[in-house]
Structure formats: structure tokens, C-alpha cells
Amino acid sequence: MDRLFDKVIVRPPGESYKNCVSTNPQHSTIDVKLAQKQHKEYVKVLKENGISVVELEPLETHPDSVFVQDTSVIGASSGVAVIARFGEPSRRGEEKSIEKLLLDNGVEINRIQAPGTLEGGDVLVTDQGVVFVGESQRTNKRGIEQFARYFSHVEVVRVPVTKVFHLLSAVSYLGNKTIAISPHIIDVGYFKGFKLITIPEEELYANNMLYLGNKMVLIPAGYSKTEEKLKKEGFKPITLDVSEFWKGDGGVTCLNSPFYKSL
Known part of the structure; x- marks a missing residue:
């Protein structure tokens, strides 16, 4: 199986999700019941x-906590995790229960320290040693430097992101060695050596996609x-x-924190 994670x-x-941080003009129309139903469907697909x-309880004190990807970057093979320090101050604290879960499972914890910030949504892991x-x-430069020290066995490439919240x-x-990319948002020059599939400009939201292995x-x-476009490239x-996560400025990668096999 060529996927990056098995867990x-x-x-x-x-219920507090409707109060999440979002720039989406439809933010106020978030339907929490529908969001919960969509989340169940998401878990079913996985x-x-x-x-x-691993399904955790809702965290009512943190409306954005459904976007669990941002809390951490977990290495399955190294047994090492980096715990985020959120760039969005209102989200700080979400990471504590994730840290506890990982500690209870024997994972070595490294924390991003101030003034560094790093959120998991900015971390694109490949199986190519980069x-x-x-x-x-x-996510700032200091956070990236700390991350690179904690995962010193891979090459870490810094990519400027100015037009969206997160790289992903x-x-x-x-x-x-295949990457889907929106070239009007991110400079393709950083991804030399990879096959690039360009996503249509008007469908930017679809570029937040989750590879499940086996071309799925x-x-x-x-x-x-x-x-x-994906079908033409042999993907399924x-x-x-x-929709309810789109309203909260989140996508399909944001809803899970993977145990990466290549880290």
C-alpha cells in the first residue's frame, strides 16, 4: 500500500463548532447537526x-478542534511527534489532549516553543525523504527551524504561503512523486522533481484533498x-x-491527524 499513513x-x-474562526461569508450558516453527520461519513470512508x-470526544472549549490536523505532526516510524504552537492564538490549548494521547501511547513529544509557531495544515509530508x-x-520561520531539528532525518523545504491560511x-x-497544486497560489518552483497536476483556479478548495493509497x-x-482531471491521471x-467544514475554512485533510509512516 502506497499511502502515507495507516492510522x-x-x-x-x-456544539461550539459554529463559533469557529472563519473568513467564509457563510460562516454564520454553519449547521452543527449536519457537520456532525458529515464527519461520521468522513470517518466511514477512512x-x-x-x-x-482513533476517535476523540468533542472539545467544546475549542470551537475549531474538529480540525485536529493542526495540533501535531506525528511520525509513525520514528515514534516522534511535534506538538504545534498555534499561530491563531484562540486555538492554543487544543493540542493538550492530543499530546496526552500520544504520551499515553509512548510517543516522544517535542513542542514548538515561542516565538515559533507551526500548524499541521502547513506541513506537506511525502514519502521521498522531503x-x-x-x-x-x-507558521513562522522559527517554528519551521524547530520542526526541522525534530525531524532531522528528512529534508525540510520552506515554502512561502501568502494567499491562503495553510500550505495544504x-x-x-x-x-x-505526484503533487496536486494550485499554481496561482503556490510557486511550483519549490517542487522540482515531482510530477505536478494543476488544479483549476476556480476549484481551489478541491486541492485540499486526502490521498488514501491505492489511487483513491x-x-x-x-x-x-x-x-x-484526477480520473485522467489514473486516480479514483x-x-x-x-459543506459545513468549508464554511469553517477547513477541508478534508484538516479533519484528521495522521501517523505518517515516512516520518
Whole structure:
């Protein structure tokens, strides 16, 4: 299996999710019940594709905590994890229960220290010995330098991100040295040596996609051009309605924190 992970952590949205940090004009229309239903469907897809899912309880004190990817970057082979220091101050504290879970499972913990910031949504892990980390509104240079020290066995490449919150909003790794990218958002020059699939400009949201291995790619429903493009490249897209997470500025990668096999 060519996927990057066999196990993930997820956390369903709590009632407080409607108060999450979001720039989406439809933020106020978030339907929490529908979000919870969509999250269940998401977990079902992961399990159907042979991924082991650790399901945590909702964290009502942190409305954004469904976006569990941002809390940590976990290495399955090294047994080492980096715990985020959020660039978005209102989210600080979300990472504590993840840290406890990892400690209870014997994972070695490293924390990003102030003034460094790093969020998991800026970390693009590949199986090619290289990890790309976005320098963004949420992740700074000091955070990236610390991350590179903690995962010193891989090459860490810093990528400037100015037009979206996180690198993974515009770049996804699809196994086999292949990357989906939105060139109007991220400079393709950083990804030399990789095969690039360009995602149509008007379907940027679809570039937040999750590779499940065996050519299966989970993408948000409603992006037919991206779906067709992936099919032409030999991938098998699985579409899922994630409208309520779109309203919260999140996507399909944001909803899980993987145990990366190549880290």
C-alpha cells in the first residue's frame, strides 16, 4: 500500500463548532447537526479504506478542534511527534489532549516553543525523504527551524504561503512523486522533481484533498473539473459533502491527524 499513513486521530465537531474562526461569508450558516453527520461519513470512508481511526470526544472549549490536523505532526516510524504552537492564538490549548494521547501511547513529544509557531495544515509530508512546510500567517520561520531539528532525518523545504491560511489548502501529495497544486497560489518552483497536476483556479478548495493509497483520493463534492482531471491521471476520486467544514475554512485533510509512516 502506497499511502502515507495507516492510522489517524479525528475529533467530531462539538456544539461550539459554529463559533469557529472563519473568513467564509457563510460562516454564520454553519449547521452543527449536519457537520456532525458529515464527519461520521468522513470517518466511514477512512475505515472503508482500511485506515485505523482513533476517535476523540468533542472539545467544546475549542470551537475549531474538529480540525485536529493542526495540533501535531506525528511520525509513525520514528515514534516522534511535534506538538504545534498555534499561530491563531484562540486555538492554543487544543493540542493538550492530543499530546496526552500520544504520551499515553509512548510517543516522544517535542513542542514548538515561542516565538515559533507551526500548524499541521502547513506541513506537506511525502514519502521521498522531503517535507514541505509553508511559512504562512499561522507558521513562522522559527517554528519551521524547530520542526526541522525534530525531524532531522528528512529534508525540510520552506515554502512561502501568502494567499491562503495553510500550505495544504493549495498543495496535496498523492503518492508516487505526484503533487496536486494550485499554481496561482503556490510557486511550483519549490517542487522540482515531482510530477505536478494543476488544479483549476476556480476549484481551489478541491486541492485540499486526502490521498488514501491505492489511487483513491478523497475530495470535496462539487468539483467536477478536479474530479475529471484526477480520473485522467489514473486516480479514483471519492467525493464527500463537507459543506459545513468549508464554511469553517477547513477541508478534508484538516479533519484528521495522521501517523505518517515516512516520518
